[in-house]
Amino acid sequence: MQKRAIATRQAVLVAAAEAFNRMGYVNAGLQEIISESGVTKGSLYFHFSSKDQLARAVIDEGCARLDAACSQQFDSRTPALEALIGISYVMIDPSNNDNLMLAAFRLLNEMGDFRGTGHVVFDQWTSTYQALAARAVEEGDFRADTNPDEAGRLLLEMTFGTRLLAVATDTLRELPERMTTAWKVFLPGLVDDAKVDYFSQFAARRLSSYLVPS
Known part of the structure; x- marks a missing residue:
């Protein structure tokens, strides 16, 4: 895709995210999105054949940004349970003002089938959580009898x-x-008693980073 086409597509996605955040999927109109994005009607329809397709592209972009933010919480050296705790706070960060991420969350709920332009969004996140849960068992942080698929989900x-x-x-x-x-509430059922305090304190330290001033 040429640079100009990429810029046009991104302008439409940003304008659509703002409209969906402000009015919701049902009330947001394509004409308003066209006006806010500064592109022509033909340019919008070149990239997106319908409001449904546009909304699903917003979901894709918002989820990609969320994935990138979550991936910063862990690598192969990060204990898996610490990564799971870190990711949970990224996903619920109330100070996050990325319109595409916020719109993705809203659209997933309003459209109801939890799909972007392709796969079911939660399939990928479920796999990530389950893989981290399996590693937490291997690392000895989850109890040995923990079912990682059940725990991750x-x-x-x-x-x-x-x-x-x-x-x-x-x-x-x-x-x-x-x-x-x-x-x-969940940690005592997942980790040995000797580790509950450590991971509870780890979560509390993450909390201090996300508190919103009153």
């Missing part, structure tokens, strides 16, 4: 469930504290 559900409830109740500012509470 449960922790993903915990993270997104916490966020969805906060969105539904307009309490996004409370997300970091709620995530810390969730880890305090």
